[in-house]
Amino acid sequence: MQLVSKKGVLAAAVESETGVTLIATEPEDMWHANNLIAVGDMVKAPANRKVIQTSATGTTISERVQTMLTIKVTSTFFDPAASALHVSGTVAVENQYVNLGQYHTLDLELNRAFTIYKSFGWDSVALQTLQEALDDDKPDATVAIVMHEGLANICLITDFQTLIKHRVESAIPKKRSSAKDTAGGMTTFYEKTLSTLLRSGINFDTPRPLLLASPGFVAQDFRAYMQAEATRRADKQLQRIARDAVLVHSSTGYVHSLNEILKSPEVQATMRDKRFINESVLMDKFYAMLRSDDGRAWYGVKPVEKAIAEGAVGRGGGVLMINNGFFRSLDIPTRKRFVALVDKVKEDGGEAKVLSSDHESGQRLDALGGIAAILTYPLFDLDEDEDDEGGAGAGEGAEGDESTTII
Template sequence: MKLVSRDIDKNNSGSVTLIPEENEDMWHTYNLVTIGDSLRSTTIRKVQNESATGSVSVNKVRTTLTIHVEAIEFDIQGCMLRVRGRNIQENQYVKMGAYHTLDLELNRKFTLGKQEWDSIVLERIETACDPTTHADLAAVVMQEGLAHVCLITSNMTLVRAKIETSIPRKRKGMCSQHDKGLTRFYDQILQAILRHVNFDIVKCFLVASPGFVKDQFTEYLFTQAVKMDNKVLLDNKSKFVLVHASSGFKHSLKEVLQDPSVTARLADTKASLEIKALDDFYQMLQNDSNRAFYGVKQVEKAAEHQAVEVLLISDELFRSQDIKQRKRYVKIVDTVRETAGEVRMFSSLHVSGEQLGQLSGIAAILRFPMAEDDDDSEED
């Protein structure tokens, strides 16, 4: 993300102008834009022109509109944001108050205005504009006949290719059909990796499966790399890590990222830190439940008592249309940071974020035990 300009006053009111440059920037944009904001960007508008003879022609014109945001839709596959609202600035083609939908996409500049820029939103802009944040982890989780090629960024698990193919069973004395099916399957995965994975950015490539599928595929991969003289694969052989997974489905990534050998390789990536924080929470919940709280009322109470050591919170909570509710979550985060607590922001599009969402989207590991309030837990 490129920050073009920032005009925020001492009351935290104002606007920023940004240009999304990568797919993940669209996810950041989705988290920045909320209902009630003002959004300014270029758009295409159909305009009707009537000639002196009475004939009507319709032309498309490019114009710049500023709308008051009323609805937001994020297209994950197309990495595009559709924002609908009423026009709030004079325009020669669009009447004041008329509805229009702005499409925000890669390399299209936009200006976002807010009545109040809170600490969470400002932090997200800093993160999005930090050039060091990249999709530095890739993975293929597989079983015979099914594979998912994924890119794991600091905020998203992106499934770049899903490969499903029917592989004939092994029969006594007739293994050739099975072997041909496997080779065809492995080749499809290989092509998906070459198409979707940028090894200049990726620090580590995980190959995960039950049994020996991962070993057979990796052997096939590098045999083909030698045959094709593919220097990209051969030069990056050291980045490949083989690890066990229970299946070839996407949710297996959670257990893969918990593997100690993987954690060691990914010590600097946000993805593994999130997984570790969630795993630590579950262990604390099992071993000392009075030091593991979840639900907004319980966590809020712990934060007020300066008891939160690690806060786990989903970015989905900050997209709440209820401004009062959003401010409540921001206050919890600020309180934890002020009392030297650690905050882990989970993405709802990440495997670990989906898990946290099942726990109401907010949880905390405490410094010391606190008795749980029965009334609060019932209300949560």
């Protein structure tokens, strides 16, 4: 993402009334733009619009015109597979083709400037997102194939999202009298997976890590198959890919097994600095604290809000985790409320992490309601008022006893 500004300075651009003009240079920039553009913002971008003109005699001429449109955003739609962002809204600035208030959907394109006006100014979360978007130093995305017998998910893990490029499914004959069928079925499956991987448009010209994860021996066998194929085809690149592939254990071939993969020692060793690894580690830490039930891990809007109000998420290990999807879909007052939470945590000296809901860690956070916090000191009964019954306390006590015996 590039900033188009006379001065080229972010601060100045943000403060000016003219809005922030950006050029998306990579597909992933669309994802950033999706996070930047909120409902109620104004977006100015070149647009194609079909205009119907009626002459004096009543004949109509329909033509496609290219024009600059400014719309007030009512909704956005992001297609992760195509990295396409569609912004819908009502026309805010009239011109010769369109009237005020007409609806239009802008399809933001790569390498074409668009301008975002924030009607209520840029809040801290938005600024942070913008900064991340403008960060040029981007590591390569990691390619991972998560598989089990008959299922392979080919994923592209970037800093901000996990893209499922392809999903390969193949029926493997189960063990019957002849084992030949099964072996044949597995070979077909590997063949399918490999050709899909090579066709997927993932560029292996520059060396990039490939993670192969599976339960049992599927990943191992797949690598062996790749090597055999590379030798047979005398394909140097494939040989290199097979050689560099990292084998990881996962319990299933579903995408959510990426959690296991990312926290595996093999991956940790090679990709320690990656953002998604940090997020994943953070989530694991949160889950571990939740299990230990020491009153320091809380999830859900109300308990977290209360904890932050008490200043429990602060200096010395306090972490607030919010999904960015959470911000995207909110109306302005609610968004402001959560921005205030983030600001409060930062003020208190805690960490505020906006997790990408397009990563596995974000998905896990999503399951917890999109917001969670690790507290600096234990707090109990934050969820008390959510319970309708008075008998909750007894249950809590019983749980406490159990936890000591079982763990």
